[in-house]
Amino acid sequence: MTRAKKAAPRTRSSSARTQSKSVNRIGRSLRALVITAITSFGAATYLLNPHWRPQFSLDQILSYLPRPASQEQTAPIAKPTGAMVQTTFVSCPQFFPDGKLPAVPASQGLRELCFSAFAVLHSGQTKTPVFVAERLNRKTLSQAQGLQRTDKFYADARLPKAERSDLDDYKGSGFSRGHMAPAGDMSTKEAMAQSFSLANMVPQDQTHNAGPWSRIEQDTRKYVMHAAGDVYVFTGPVYAEKPKTIGFGVAIPSYIYKVVYDATTGRSWVHWQANAASTKAGPPIDYAEFVRRTGMQLLPASQH
Structure with missing residues (x-):
């Protein structure tokens, strides 16, 4: 049987929160860039060819991009193993x-x-x-x-x-x-x-x-x-x-x-x-x- 750690004052901070914020910013920026590019491309194409219809929806394309963290995200919690x-x-x-x-x-x-x-x-x-x-x-x-x-x-x-x-x-x-x-x-x-x-x-x-x-x-x-x-x-x-x-x-x-x-x-x-x-x-x-x-x-x- 192992023992729980006693908490002590810490002077060194983890970078986990900073990294998570950075990932979220990159994800949001990438999604915004894609949306802007697709919208501009679609508008220009429609002016040149009014009968053109896109083969993929915006939602389909965005589904492949990272999403910002939200309240609905989940965190895996290990089940008790008996230890x-x-x-x-x-x-x-x-x-x-x-x-x-x-x-x-x-x-x-x-x-x-x-x-x-x-x-x-x-x-x-x-x-x-x-x-x-x-x-x-x-x-x-x-x-x-x-x-x-x-x-x-x-x-x-x-x-x-x-x-x-x-x-x-x-x-x-x-x-x-x-x-x-x-x-x-x-x-x-x-x-x-x-x-x-x-x-x-x-x-x-x-x-x-x-x-x-x-x-x-x-x-x-x-x-x-x-x-x-x-x-x-x-x-x-x-x-x-x-x-x-x-x-x-x-x-x-x-x-x-x-x-x-x-x-x-x-x-x-x-x-x-x-x-x-x-x-x-x-x-x-x-x-x-x-x-x-x-x-x-x-x-x-x-x-x-």
Whole structure:
């Protein structure tokens, strides 16, 4: 079993984004040149020979040219192969029950990030979290009540540039920057500010984010306020084999989950919702079903 990397500050930026922009500019320029040439040739030919008809359509010719990247492009996501990655989270083990750290299916670019109120396992392949872990209790949520949102989103500089999402990726996408660790859970000003790291975000349907998913977050806080002790919460995305993307390769999840584990009672349940405007509130699934669907082992072995 391999181990996930711990994210560290990087000084060297990748050229992947620059190369992608260059390819898009070349593609657009080439298409514009072809369109102009074909239009000019067609107009001149028609003046000389009004009965002439082209043998190929403009669409047929353009189909052979590269297309600029768009929101509808897809990014291949490797299926789990059975190999597992054991996380370590050396700097923030407090966010995991009984010190038992999660294991997840292996994939490229897994990095661990520790914040003051949550921990993130980040995927450089999807440019989003694999999961975000929190430890909540009545005391922390009482401190969170009334704390003002900052709404200052930012790209996380601890991640390599080629593996992270940026503010421009979400502009004009039609998707919300969906918190995995909610701002409403944050108990200090520092934690509130950190919760707006894009490493804590996924592209989320706006209607779903503001509706059914918001109610799940509120109901989870209500449960924690009545719980006897710590409640551990894991939140994250689930992707189709080839998910659509926004911006420069930020994958759009098909589903979003929230695993809730009461360490005092041993109870656990999982909210599992489609990332879509049509999603309605429904009953949670059990943890064993979640493991079967995702291959992720987030809770202590006794919960399997």
